[in-house]
Amino acid sequence: MLWNFLLPAGLAVQKNNFRRLLRTVEALSDLGPSLTAERDFPQTARAMISAMLQAGGAREAVLFGFSDKPSLLTSIAAEGFALMPEPAVIPLLPKHVHALVSARGPIILNSSSSENFLSSNGNVAPELFKCIAPLRVGNKLVGLVALGRREGDALYDSEELDALDLLCNYVAVAMQNHVLAQTLAQRVSENLRLLASLHGFYDTALEAFAAAIDIKHVDIHGHSLRVGRYAAAIGEAMGMEPGDVAALRSAGYLHDIGKVAVDKRLFGKPGSLDPEEFREMADHTVVGHQIVSGVQFPWPRIPEIVRSHHERGDGSGYPDGLLMNDVPIPVRIVALADTFDAMTSPRPYREPLSVGSTLSEIVRLSPQKFDPNAVQGLLLQVRRDAVGSNRTPFVEDRISLNIAPADVDHLAATLQHKITHGRLYLA
Ligand SMILES: [Fe+2]
Structure with a gap:
């Protein structure tokens, strides 16, 4: 110039x-x-x-x-x-x-x-x-x-x-x-491997591991344990084999294992995360996948469940933006169990939602985001609670079960109607 x-x-x-x-x-x-x-x-x-x-x-x-x-x-x-x-x-x-x-x-x-x-x-x-x-x-x-x-x-x-x-x-x-994330991930992975060799992945050992993941922040205390229980119960209601149900329980226990590498400060943050913080939080799926990939599980699906439990059927999830058909059924079940627990649990920025409101919201977002068969399994378990036929209640006592069997039936019918687009199939 x-x-x-x-x-x-x-x-x-x-x-x-x-x-x-x-x-x-x-x-x-x-x-x-x-x-x-x-x-x-x-x-x-x-x-x-x-x-x-x-x-x-x-x-x-x-x-x-x-x-x-x-x-x-x-x-x-x-x-x-x-x-x-x-x-x-x-x-x-x-x-x-x-x-x-x-x-x-x-x-x-x-x-x-x-x-x-x-x-x-x-x-x-x-x-x-x-x-x-x-x-x-x-x-x-x-x-x-x-x-x-x-x-x-x-x-x-x-x-x-x-x-x-x-x-x-x-x-x-x-x-x-x-380096910090790598070392932490490596250490957790080594512990898991050790656990595998010592206990053959007994439920109790994995439960202890799940509790250790959740301890990172009080507001998600017990989250991994509940997601494991919910995922297993949904699978059971869908008629899955006992081995697959056990795999779902373990996958639920471990689904958030990558959170050990996320800055603790993000869990307690009141208000929503800024884009960078969100990215860091979202990375728990990829880090978790790295952690469990090196471990020999009796159930081969665990790594993909850990990686993909935040995927949504319409491609809006992360980390890979997969569509429903690319997401295996066990992953869809854990994703639903995770969402159900997240919505019915308190967060630093909101009160917990009631079971009724949570289920209405989930049905509203299905089948676009959630697998309708898994949602029917969830409704079935809640209905069993509502009529008192579950020997061990599906929903923990801490949440008041404010939903009547007729309301659950109504939601199930709404979902069915959405899937069939109102068409009636007669024999
Ligand atoms: Fe997660």
């Missing part, structure tokens, strides 16, 4: 600085939503790499995660390098870790300084890196960004380093979140 030429040299530099910072902030706002999502960390890592290439004006970049004992940098994503092993691994000595933790911001490397920060004992030569930025959260090293050459082999100057430094704060937090 013409006025570029009119600016004194110092101001022109400032303007470039400003532009670069602006681009960095833009990159950050693009990254924002993905930084906290656990859904696809490799994808997030690639987005972070692009942002860092931009911020540093670099052609080559690699993102490393750091693990302790032994101290090791392992690459997560890389771009631009012609020869970069996958993964690239660099063992670190205590002096390297100390130097990286103590560094103030990004560091320009040359052939003599690189050995202060990185060892040459890995499968990648530190000489490839011209600039490194340690990723720290507090005083803890969580990873490292390493940049290679720039366009025309230009040197990195303070503008790029400032922009990179700014970005690294966010990338470090994202890395830390990822």
Whole structure:
């Protein structure tokens, strides 16, 4: 632009600085939503790499995660390098870790300084890196960004380093979140595996596990246990085999296992979640799936129930937006049991709904969102409660059962009418 030429040299530099910072902030706002999502960390890592290439004006970049004992940098994503092993691994000595933790911001490397920060004992030569930025959260090293050459082999100057430094704060937090979620998920998965080998998944052991999931927040206390009981009872009312009913009970116990990796603060939040918080909460399905996928269950459907229990028949659910036909029946049953318990339980932002209102709402949303056969199973169990024929009540005492058998019959007839679109089938 013409006025570029009119600016004194110092101001022109400032303007470039400003532009670069602006681009960095833009990159950050693009990254924002993905930084906290656990859904696809490799994808997030690639987005972070692009942002860092931009911020540093670099052609080559690699993102490393750091693990302790032994101290090791392992690459997560890389771009631009012609020869970069996958993964690239660099063992670190205590002096390297100390130097990286103590560094103030990004560091320009040359052939003599690189050995202060990185060892040459890995499968990648530190000489490839011209600039490194340690990723720290507090005083803890969580990873490292390493940049290679720039366009025309230009040197990195303070503008790029400032922009990179700014970005690294966010990338470090994202890395830390990822590592925490991974470790937690791994630990839970190991415990489950141990449980499998010790007890062969007896109901009582799984009940204990369910209680441990629910303890995270008092308002959902007992939720997993109830969902297990409701799902089993619905399956039983639908005429399922005892083995399938037992599988439904276990799947209900474990359906929210991914919530162990969700920030506890979100459970107690009065009012609705903002989009990012919602995404974090929604990720419990994917994290849960990761946790149970590594465990040998006597019932093969558990992982898919954990992943898909928030899917809805009209494709409005998550994480995959599946349609009813793509959702297996056991998943539909657990989804219904989960919804029934959520609606009849108090939340920080609302009172519990009565059984009558809950069932009316569920029937209103069926068959679009819920499987009508499963809903008929639910109505049947509530009706048995209403006439007093259930030996163990389906609905716990804590909710007053304010519905008469005739009301349940009316709902069942309404649902049937909706499914057949008012057509009458006569023999
Ligand atoms: Fe859930």
